[in-house]
Amino acid sequence: MSDCCHIHCIVPPHMLESIELRGNEEQRKFAAAAAAVAAEYRAERVAQAPAGGFTIAAVNAACDGPKREVYTAKNSDQLPGDLVRSEGDPPSGELAVDQAYDGAGDTYSLYSEQYGRDSLDGSGLKLVSSVHVSQGLDNAFWNGAQMAYGDGGMIFKPLTGSLAVIGHELSHGVVQYCGGLVYRDQSGALNESFADVFGALVDQRKAGQTAAEASWLIGAEILLDDVSGDALRSLKAPGTAYNDDVLGKDPQPFHMADYANTTSDRGGVHVNSGVPNHAFYLLAQYLGGYAWEKAGQIWYDSMQALNNPHATFADWAAQTVASARDLYGVGSMEAIFTRRVWRLVGVDFN
Amino acid sequence: MKATIYRSGGIGGLRIGGTVETDQLNADLAARAAAALQPGTLGAAAAAPPAPGSADQYDYEVTLGSGDTYNLEGSGGTVAVLDELVNEIISRRRG
Numbered sequence: 001m002s003d004c005c006h007i008h009c010i011v012p013p014h015m016l017e018s019i020e021l022r023g024n025e026e027q028r029k030f031a032a033a034a035a036a037v038a039a040e041y042r043a044e045r046v047a048q049a050p051a052g053g054f055t056i057a058a059v060n061a062a063c064d065g066p067k068r069e070v071y072t073a074k075n076s077d078q079l080p081g082d083l084v085r086s087e088g089d090p091p092s093g094e095l096a097v098d099q100a101y102d103g104a105g106d107t108y109s110l111y112s113e114q115y116g117r118d119s120l121d122g123s124g125l126k127l128v129s130s131v132h133v134s135q136g137l138d139n140a141f142w143n144g145a146q147m148a149y150g151d152g153g154m155i156f157k158p159l160t161g162s163l164a165v166i167g168h169e170l171s172h173g174v175v176q177y178c179g180g181l182v183y184r185d186q187s188g189a190l191n192e193s194f195a196d197v198f199g200a201l202v203d204q205r206k207a208g209q210t211a212a213e214a215s216w217l218i219g220a221e222i223l224l225d226d227v228s229g230d231a232l233r234s235l236k237a238p239g240t241a242y243n244d245d246v247l248g249k250d251p252q253p254f255h256m257a258d259y260a261n262t263t264s265d266r267g268g269v270h271v272n273s274g275v276p277n278h279a280f281y282l283l284a285q286y287l288g289g290y291a292w293e294k295a296g297q298i299w300y301d302s303m304q305a306l307n308n309p310h311a312t313f314a315d316w317a318a319q320t321v322a323s324a325r326d327l328y329g330v331g332s333m334e335a336i337f338t339r340r341v342w343r344l345v346g347v348d349f350n
Numbered sequence: 351m352k353a354t355i356y357r358s359g360g361i362g363g364l365r366i367g368g369t370v371e372t373d374q375l376n377a378d379l380a381a382r383a384a385a386a387l388q389p390g391t392l393g394a395a396a397a398a399p400p401a402p403g404s405a406d407q408y409d410y411e412v413t414l415g416s417g418d419t420y421n422l423e424g425s426g427g428t429v430a431v432l433d434e435l436v437n438e439i440i441s442r443r444r445g
């Protein structure tokens with residue numbers, strides 16, 4: 001054994017990951033120093049983490065309305081860039097800026113009006129978006145502190161063109177402030193799935209669509225015309241969103257029998273999310289009406305209560321059943337259907 | 351010089367890439383690619399992954415002619431060049 005500090009050596013890596021994700025500044029520094037014994041770059045990650053650590057947000061807090069800021073990165077990688085539109089400003093006239101602003105507002109509305117959550121952190125966190133990020137960037141991402149949207153190029157149109165994508169990115173912030181899910185393997189796929197589910201719900205609520213009327217597609221608006229496909233993902237039929245010469249076929253499973261064991265994409269976080277995505281879709285269909293009401297409430301309460309950054313699909317399934325029982329009663333149809341949908345997608349749990 | 355680059359993740363979750371040869375690129379991109387595809391540059395970029403809590407940023411897997419493989423996460427100047435190279439690969443496949 002090396003001469004490293006014993007406490008550093010006895011803390012297992014998964015605990016260090018949790019501390020890095022959820023601790024206060026001092027705890028995160030400890031975790032970073034400990035992990036640095038094995039990987040020197042950890043301190044850099046802590047330096048990039050949002051100040052104040054990650055806290056589990058209060059629910060049903062007073063919601064004072066969104067505080068939005070939209071910047072342009074002017075096709076550079078420097079974030080956030082130059083401020084273009086602040087809360088209450090009239091439309092800028094620039095499409096990507098106004099889409100990012102409006103989409104952040106629609107997402108804020110879902111979380112505040114439906115679930116009583118005041119922004120991503122439950123305490124009115126400013127919603128910062130940057131558009132025109134990098135050059136030809138076929139991506140949108142959440143960097144731990146803000147949203148970033150590329151203009152697309154080879155695969156996508158400008159990413160702000162999809163409200164579900166905007167809701168998806170902001171929902172990664174909600175996951176972060178619910179205590180986080182480590183972005184790898186099953187916990188990472190749950191993080192992705194929550195973002196897809198609530199991205200879809202933002203879209204459906206804006207359009208006033210019931211579960212039966214909705215497309216359940218993510219990113220339908222942003223595929224370039226020469227890409228063969230309907231969208232990035234389908235919660236209704238995972239694995240069928242696209243089939244393209246260059247991109248290949250949508251690899252998402254809808255059942256655990258087809259779970260992808262892979263090292264790319266952090267253990268297939270965007271692939272295996274198909275399983276919990278489809279479970280939510282099935283629940284919304286069983287319950288009927290607007291998916292953001294009962295099904296969304298069960299999923300939202302589950303994330304708020306989960307408290308397990310390394311949760312597996314089975315952990316999450318058990319939490320959703322517990323939340324459904326808390327909300328609607330032990331023998332309720334809501335609780336029974338929640339248990340049933342996990343069985344249908346092959347997730348076993350106690 | 352020759353390198354194999356695969357990009358995965360991002361909101362699209364796509365794994366896409368292939369082999370690039372710098373002498374088949376235009377002079378400007380070839381120069382930036384030659385600078386990016388160095389062990390020291392890739393090692394430094396690999397040392398700066400995204401912050402905890404972040405999501406949908408790309409992962410890159412770069413294998414140089416030597417056979418050494420580098421796994422990179424996050425953003426920055428080096429990965430911006432890798433993106434350009436992946437886009438070049440996609441563009442050629444699209445014909």
Ligand SMILES: [Zn+2]
Nearest residue numbers: 192195405406
């Ligand atoms: Zn995502």
